[in-house]
Amino acid sequence: MRESSFKRIIIILSIILPIAVLMLFRIKLEGYDTRFLPPIYATTNAITAMLLIAALVAIKRKNIALHERLIKICLGLSVMFIVLYAIRHMTASEVRFGDINGNGTLSDSELMNVGALRYVYYFLLISHILLSVIVIPLVLFAFMRGMLKQIEKHKKIVRYAFPVWLYVAVSGALVYLLISPYYI
Numbered sequence: 694m695r696e697s698s699f700k701r702i703i704i705i706l707s708i709i710l711p712i713a714v715l716m717l718f719r720i721k722l723e724g725y726d727t728r729f730l731p732p733i734y735a736t737t738n739a740i741t742a743m744l745l746i747a748a749l750v751a752i753k754r755k756n757i758a759l760h761e762r763l764i765k766i767c768l769g770l771s772v773m774f775i776v777l778y779a780i781r782h783m784t785a786s787e788v789r790f791g792d793i794n795g796n797g798t799l800s801d802s803e804l805m806n807v808g809a810l811r812y813v814y815y816f817l818l819i820s821h822i823l824l825s826v827i828v829i830p831l832v833l834f835a836f837m838r839g840m841l842k843q844i845e846k847h848k849k850i851v852r853y854a855f856p857v858w859l860y861v862a863v864s865g866a867l868v869y870l871l872i873s874p875y876y877i
Contacts, residue, residue, distance in 0.1 A: 699837045707830040710775070717779045725784040731876060734777040735869030741770045742862035749855065764836065767858075771832075774865070788875050790814045795875070814871045821864040828857045 748763035791799050791807035804811070831854035838847035 696837070696841060699841075700834075703830055703833040703837060706833060710829055711826045714775065714779055718782050720783045722784045727781045727784045728876065730777050730781040731869055731873065734774045734781070735866050735873075737770045737774045737777070738862045738865035738869070741767050741774070742859055742866065744770070745855065745859050745862060761839070764839070768832070768836065788872060790818075790872050790875060792875050810871070814868070817864045817871070818868050821861060821868055824857050824864075825861050828854065828861050832858055 744763050744767050748760050748767065751757075751760040751763060786797070788795075789797065789799060791803045791811055793803055793806065807814075831850060835847060835850045835854040838844075838850060
């Protein structure tokens with residue numbers, strides 16, 4: 694496959710994936726118990742973060758084969774995350790941060806109970822969501838450059854792709870840890 698074909702596919706995926714996820718959130722499927730999914734997809738984020746660091750160590754040690762395998766695993770985990778996340782949001786009602794009784798609204802006492810932690814949670818959540826959209830083309834272009842052995846171009850884009858991907862993975866796990874007490 695030619696580089697121009699890869700670029701076209703990456704651009705299409707970078708546009709379609711976020712739109713598809715947004716559209717899937719509007720679909721509500723009743724009768725499925727998917728309460729078990731959030732810890733699984735949060736764990737995929739945590740494992741992705743650890744493997745990204747391991748991939749960095751591998752490439753610093755010039756172990757290209759290990760680096761490539763770890764990055765492929767990270768890509769697979771990221772795909773698994775988005776599929777599980779979409780399934781959960783299609784089959785469950787929204788969980789609100791601080792909603793101890795699970796009624797969908799925050800009372801004054803619930804707001805007071807979470808305090809400033811609410812701002813930390815929403816900062817992490819919003820930055821996670823925004824950067825998860827930005828990371829798609831960064832990671833895919835970096836991956837393409839690596840697979841095509843365009844090492845200098847790969848290194849240039851990885852300067853941005855790696856920290857953004859790592860932040861998205863870590864913040865995803867943190868968002869889950871913060872909201873998990875409110876799952877009913």
